[in-house]
Amino acid sequence: xxxxxxxxxxxxxxxxxxxxxxxxxxxxxxxxxxxxxxxxxxxxxxxxxxxxxxxxxxxxxxxxxxxxxxxxxxxxxxxxxxxxxxxxxxxxxxxxxxxxxxxxxxxxxxxxxxxxxxxxxxxxxxxxxxxxxxxxxxxxxxxxxxxxxxxxxxxxxxxxxxxxxxxxxxxxxxxxxxxxxxxxxxxxxxxxxxxxxxxxxxxxxxxxxxxxxxxxxxxxxxxxxxxxxxxxxxxxxxxxxxxxxxxxxxxxxxxxxxxxxxxxxxxxxxxxxxxxxxxxxxxxxxxxxxxxxxxxxxxxxxxxxxxxxxxxxxxxxxxxxxxxxxxxxxxxxxxxxxxxxxxxxxxxxxxxxxxxxxxxxxxxxxxxxxxxxxxxxxxxxxxxxxxxxxxxxxxxxxxxxxxxxxxxxxxxxxxxxxxxxxxxxxxxxxxxx
Numbered sequence: 001x002x003x004x005x006x007x008x009x010x011x012x013x014x015x016x017x018x019x020x021x022x023x024x025x026x027x028x029x030x031x032x033x034x035x036x037x038x039x040x041x042x043x044x045x046x047x048x049x050x051x052x053x054x055x056x057x058x059x060x061x062x063x064x065x066x067x068x069x070x071x072x073x074x075x076x077x078x079x080x081x082x083x084x085x086x087x088x089x090x091x092x093x094x095x096x097x098x099x100x101x102x103x104x105x106x107x108x109x110x111x112x113x114x115x116x117x118x119x120x121x122x123x124x125x126x127x128x129x130x131x132x133x134x135x136x137x138x139x140x141x142x143x144x145x146x147x148x149x150x151x152x153x154x155x156x157x158x159x160x161x162x163x164x165x166x167x168x169x170x171x172x173x174x175x176x177x178x179x180x181x182x183x184x185x186x187x188x189x190x191x192x193x194x195x196x197x198x199x200x201x202x203x204x205x206x207x208x209x210x211x212x213x214x215x216x217x218x219x220x221x222x223x224x225x226x227x228x229x230x231x232x233x234x235x236x237x238x239x240x241x242x243x244x245x246x247x248x249x250x251x252x253x254x255x256x257x258x259x260x261x262x263x264x265x266x267x268x269x270x271x272x273x274x275x276x277x278x279x280x281x282x283x284x285x286x287x288x289x290x291x292x293x294x295x296x297x298x299x300x301x302x303x304x305x306x307x308x309x310x311x312x313x314x315x316x317x318x319x320x321x322x323x324x325x326x327x328x329x330x331x332x333x334x335x336x337x338x339x340x341x342x343x344x345x346x347x348x349x350x351x352x353x354x355x356x357x358x359x360x361x362x363x364x365x366x367x368x369x370x371x372x373x374x375x376x377x378x379x380x381x382x383x384x385x386x387x388x389x390x391x392x393x394x395x396x397x398x399x400x401x402x403x404x405x406x407x408x409x410x411x412x413x414x415x416x417x418x419x420x421x422x423x424x425x426x427x428x429x430x431x432x433x
Contacts, residue, residue, distance in 0.1 A: 001102060005094035008101035009081060015121035022151035026116050030127050031156050033107050037134030039158045041071070043141040044277055047149040047186045048165030050322050051199060051266045054258055055165050056142045057299035058270035063140055064088050065293035066278075066285040071141040073129045073154070075122070078300045078424045079431070085129045087138060100128040122146050126153040139283060150188020161277050162189050162218075163197045165269060167205035168321030169350065183208035195219045195276055199269040200262075221272055229268035231261060238305060238333060240264050244271055251287055256294050259303035260329040267294060301423040303329050306430060310408035311337075314427055316420040318349055323357035326417065330361055338363045338412040340404050344370055344397060344422040345377045355386035361415070366390065367404065369397040373421050397422075398429060 002008040031038050044059065046052050056072050063070035070088055077083040082091035104127050112118040119127075126146070133141045143159065145152045167183045183205035190196055190209075196218045198209060206222070213220045221227065227246035232253060242264045244251045256267050271290065278285050301314045303326070317326040330339065339361050345351060358366055368382045368391045377385070379393045394400040404414050416426050 002098055002105070005098050008098045011105065012081075012101060012121060012124055015119060015124050022148070024151060024153065024155050026111060026119055026123055027126065027153050027156045029111060029114075029116055030104075030107060030119070030123070031130070033110075034103075034127070034131060037130040038156050040134040041137055041141050042139070042277075042281060043143050043157055043159040044161045044163060044273060045143045045145070045154065045157050045159040045189050046163045046165065047145040047152075047189045048163070048199065049168035049182070049186075049319070050325075051165035051262070051269075052144045054263060054266045054297075054299045054302055055163065055199075055270045055273075056144055057258075058256075058267050058294065058297045059142050059274055060086075060089055061297035062270065062274045062285070062290060062293035063283075065296065066283065066289040068140065068283055069136075069138040071133045071136065071138040072144070073126070073133075073142065074144045075125075075146055076420055076424065078420075079428055084125060085132055087136060092132065096132060097128070100131055103131060104128055120153075123153045130157075140277065140281070145186075145189065148182075148185040148188065150185050152189075155189055159189075159191065159194060160280060161195050161197065161273060162191060163199075163269065163273050164189070164201065164209060165199040165266060166321065167201050167209075168319060169353075179203075179205050180208050184212070187212040190216050190218050192216050193218060195221065195280070197221045197269060197273040197276060199223050200265040221276060223265065223269055223272075227268060227272045229264045231264055240267075242268070244268055246272060246275070249275065249287075251290065254291060254294050256297060258297065258299060259305075259333065260325050261332070262325040262328070263302075267297075301420065301427060304427075306427070310405055311413045312405065312408075312430070313413060313415045314423050315415065315417045316423045317417045318345060318419050320350060320353045320357065323354055327357060327360055330415070334413055335362050336411075338365065338409070340364075340408065340412055340414045341366045342397070342401060342404060342414065342416045342426075343368055343382075343418045345382070345418045346373070346375045346421070347377045347381055348375055349377075349419075351377065351382070351385035352387065355388050358386070358388055359390075365392075367392050367394055367400060369394045369400055371397055371419075371422050371425055373419075376419075397426075401426065401429065 085092040187209045200223045230243040232241040240256050301316045304314045317323045
């Protein structure tokens with residue numbers, strides 16, 4: 001029995017050493033013991049290589065603006081663990097975390113004695129989330145997949161709608177070495193007869209998903225086939241503007257605060273999912289609430305301008321597709337600036353492919369560093385695997401960040417990028433400093 005939030009958090013985090021254990025048998029056992037909380041609220045289940053977090057942010061804001069209560073489950077957290085489980089964007093309380101941890105801990109002890117073995121950190125947190133939302137009963141819960149889809153802990157859910165945002169090469173050691181294998185894992189969230197909305201996915205990956213949907217008799221709404229977004233370039237601000245077109249809605253000049261052309265794809269996919277879910281669940285919305293929802297949407301460390309004097313951008317580009325959209329955003333908005341880059345990553349990422357993208361950043365001055373985290377890439381790893389010929393290496397990221405920030409000229413931007421776990425620490429450091 002935990003008596004404080006700190007005790008509960010220490011117990012939860014000691015599960016981290018278990019690492020990912022693909023498969024949902026432990027979760028199925030747990031849900032049975034808890035009387036199936038995962039079936040007691042309407043949910044949207046969201047998978048994808050990139051874009052899951054910002055899609056959750058858009059959907060949260062759209063439901064809120066329309067007057068509906070929306071729960072969300074995301075990972076990793078950026079500033080504080082409690083962010084992972086939230087209602088209407090408000091993170092779960094410390095007392096609720098304590099109560100939920102005490103509810104799961106005896107079951108953790110029980111399952112550890114079975115052939116299934118102990119739960120991982122993510123399984124513990126996922127179970128806490130299901131239990132929390134079953135008690136709260138929001139109008140909708142947004143479930144972000146942790147890793148893959150088919151064998152992810154969240155895949156015991158019984159959603160009313162599923163989404164796949166993007167497909168790219170990431171987590172190869174777990175999900176597979178080809179785009180088709182990765183798409184198959186993501187498509188594992190598709191449920192029999194449950195509608196599916198897919199984002200800007202092309203070629204072989206799209207075929208895998210459509211084939212799975214056909215097999216499961218799942219109706220599909222696909223970006224560019226069933227709905228489309230038309231970019232409206234602007235020099236008014238660092239926001240994106242687009243027109244949305246679908247059979248049931250045409251809406252011009254939608255404004256989103258998140259930067260990057262890829263965010264238009266994510267926003268359009270979120271809007272299609274929002275309308276589809278609302279129609280099925282008989283939830284109200286209007287063009288006015290849609291426009292307001294998009295204007296208010298926010299998601300940290302995705303091309304986030306955290307300061308304009310000095311000019312600092314945080315972006316968690318931790319794989320090749322994310323680096324590609326980061327470069328596009330830089331070239332579109334800041335090609336005339338000198339870009340000082342501070343980068344750190346995990347060894348699990350395809351560093352050999354990320355390196356060339358770093359070197360394509362215009363007018364760059366690249367600084368590579370490391371941080372305290374499991375599986376972090378050391379300076380030696382970065383030197384050997386990134387292949388960035390003109391980089392400077394730093395052991396102490398806090399000291400380096402402070403120095404780079406202090407020397408930033410008016411025509412320079414400091415871009416901090418790489419692992420989301422690194423960006424979480426950086427954002428914490430900058431906000432508290």
